[in-house]
Amino acid sequence: MRYLPLTPADRADMLAVVGADTIDDLFVDVPAAARLAGPVDLPHHASELAVERALGRLAARNRPAGAGPFFCGAGAYRHHVPASVDHLIQRSEFLTSYTPYQPEIAQGTLQVLFEFQTQVAALTDLPVANASMYDGSTACGEAVLMASRVTRRGKAVLSGGLHPHYGETAHTLAHSAGVETRRLPAAVDGEAAVIEAIDADTACVVVQTPNVFGTVTDVSAIAEAAHAAGALLIVVTTEAVAYGLLKSPGEMGADIAVAEGQSIGNGLNFGGPYVGLFACTEKLLRQAPGRLCGETVDAEGRRGFVLTLSTREQHIRRDKATSNICTNSGLCALAFSIHMSMLGGAGLETLARINHARAVRARDALAAIPGVEVLTPRFFNEFAVRLRKPAAAVVEALAARDVLAGVPFSRLDPGAGLDDVLLVCATETTTAEDIDALARALSAEIAA
């Protein structure tokens, strides 16, 4: 077995040192009734070639996003990632290390986290950013719990533009902790409707920009209304590239910003692993969930980095912790940070402008098709259209023509009564030919 270095002779020698006759002697504490006599009913070991062949066959049964015209977004985005990023994250010292508990021999990971936190703080215009969360949706749920702790109030109002998966995740996490969530009806352009729903027990309002329909909203007025009522504003972004162009959460008065960071540095991966971004104001620091990396000095006065403020965390505070989260999304945060270091602020802005231009081009192409109505008034790189036919069926039909046309809203929220709504996304990877192919196929399908 290629991953197991011990030889039969090693095992015999080592058992002798231990003073055991057989390996079974080391499992004596296992109740006899629970000892398996032999291997479980699964295939035996396989060569590298055999495993590669078997999984290669399964991979070949999927249609990769990049294999043809592709317009899916809705919380996961196909972007170009520089080759250096994947090369660097496969460095043994990053890939095969763990959480930096011994800071003297983990300064690489720690400095990366410090740089990551600085980048996230700059993108969101908020002073405190943590070392990452599992993904955007769980970051959103943790933000709701945090708002409840800070305000000592028991209710969260979620906008009708919040990604339904985020709403459901926040509900699961909040409900178990006794925090009520109220999701407003799905609305293409209605983030401000949360204002009406704020009451004296509202801990926070959760809005999304660009929202799940792609609509971009200046949420400054929502921030004012929330703050006037003693509630916090949580601003969600599922497309981190939008930070390069749009007003930042901090500029608009957010108390907490959460985002899915997958767009920067990370592949689609069929939904995970991704990387949640989490930032907040200075005064909320000690209620923040997740790891924090801080700057300090060593015994000779030289700069170094450590995990800090861990008295918030589960391994110290146990059942009084701010969160049960133990790991973050280290390697995905590294990928984010490397890609962001290459882009810089200027590059991210250019990338964002290209994304927007491609989406405008796609919008113009689709708007010209009879039976297609563009719903989203202001968008970044994705928008919603209403079709003359159920969107899910249209998407299936177009997939058969090798065009992945987007995400039917009904897949995210089948109860919303928006079966005819299709979410369409374009990024820098979308070519003019792709857009033409989509327009032709959609036109034919709608007319059929």
Add this chain to the structure above:
Amino acid sequence: MTMLNVGRPTRPSEVAPAQEGPPPGRGLLQDEPLIFEVGGWGKTGVDFETAADEPLDAGDLAGLTRAAAPDLPGLSEPETLRHYVRLSQRNHAIDLALYPLGSCTMKHNPRLDEKLARLPGFLDLHPLQPQSTVQGALAVMDALAHWLKTLTGLPAVALSPKAGAQGELCGLLAIRAALEARGDGRRTVLVPTSAHGTNPATAAQAGYAVREIGQTADGHVDLADLAAQLGPDVAAVMVTNPNTCGLFERDVIEIARLAHEAGAFFYCDGANFNAIVGRVRPVDLGVDAMHINLHKTFSTPHGGGGPGSGPVVLSAALAPYAPTPWLVHDGDGLRLEEQAAGEAVASLGRLCAFHGQMGMYVRALAYMMSHGADGLRQVAEDAVLNANYIKARLSGVMSAAYPDGPCMHEALIDDSWLEGTGVSTLDFAKAMIDAGFHPMTMYFPLVVHGAMLIEPTETEPRHEIDRFCDTLLELAAAAKAGDVERFKGAPFHAPVRRLDETLAARRPRLRWTRAEA
């Protein structure tokens, strides 16, 4: 799982001054500033593809755009490579040497798994593509589920939890849903004192009050205390097995029986599954729910602290409450039921967007297929043998916390052997760094004084284990001989010296700013 040195912040002023000799971190090790100090302001290291006629003014978003581009530097590719390669060289890693963090299962990460996870058919797949275009990905999830169910003997598995801690939450929420479905409002979870902090934190997050169960002098759950504390208000007993002392809970079947008799569920923290995989099925122990850290037992890379992946196996009684999405067989194909409807109508709901950590599923499945049923059994045996070998070699010099009987996959040492030397567990750990090894988990579990928890895993060759033991024995001899200076100031040869964690917490500086630069 974690180690608890952060509970004992280091303060360099309290340790011995620097030893004479060369400063640390020289030779080929380059100093590396922060990217914000390298330069690249207003630049980008990425070349873009734009069409000549493409309007980039975003004029339609007037009033919605940010005042200025994010204030971040952009590095060229050579600068980027230098920066991160230099930083990487300041990390310890499994690929460099034994990484004996107890409860963390730092085993070798096969590169085949990395290669396969990067196939375009897996990596470049959108979670919301039509399901007809992702049948191969769903087949990977189905195969992984089959392996996990067969290895544990439990009939259902929820794949989506993002990490072990979320797996714990998933299990407890399923238990809560099952109890509520029968109109049972139990509010308490029992957790042993030796449990990792995630257990009580998770129970609290799931809305439960936490009570601790005592431990016997020989490192096991105190059955009498458990029996006394069980009652009509207890929803679940949450036990790690093998436990955090590195011991198999001999009375685990009785623990399950007592819990069930009291109307509670038995949740097993599967963080230490590596010790028994292929040799013991949790179903035969009476387990109702157990999370499995794919990044431990099934070797998906730890990545400097994640991403993890924490699927949860569930009993038939808990299966109806598994989180969405559900993977269901549908005619010849597979289908994701993404709503709490249809088959999943009683589901506890969604724990995250999309379907969990697909990239980790591919890696874990490749790892399982490579080992097979026979190889996985060998994994458990070699992991346990390596730990017992270390315990045997260190015994007599260092004090095993539970000297009688074998340990499982990790050897637990207490600090009684250091008494009178002036050297603490922390000092000893830091001196190990100078000797070329990552320290073991220290000060955990809390029930053992000055704990040192050593988990070698099965992927260490004997010569490396001997080198590790030789090093510890040599250090132990130095400590006992009174060479305190070697320990108090350590590490002397790491890229940095002992760091001031107290200062970091007192004056948090969590990002670089121009003002402070």
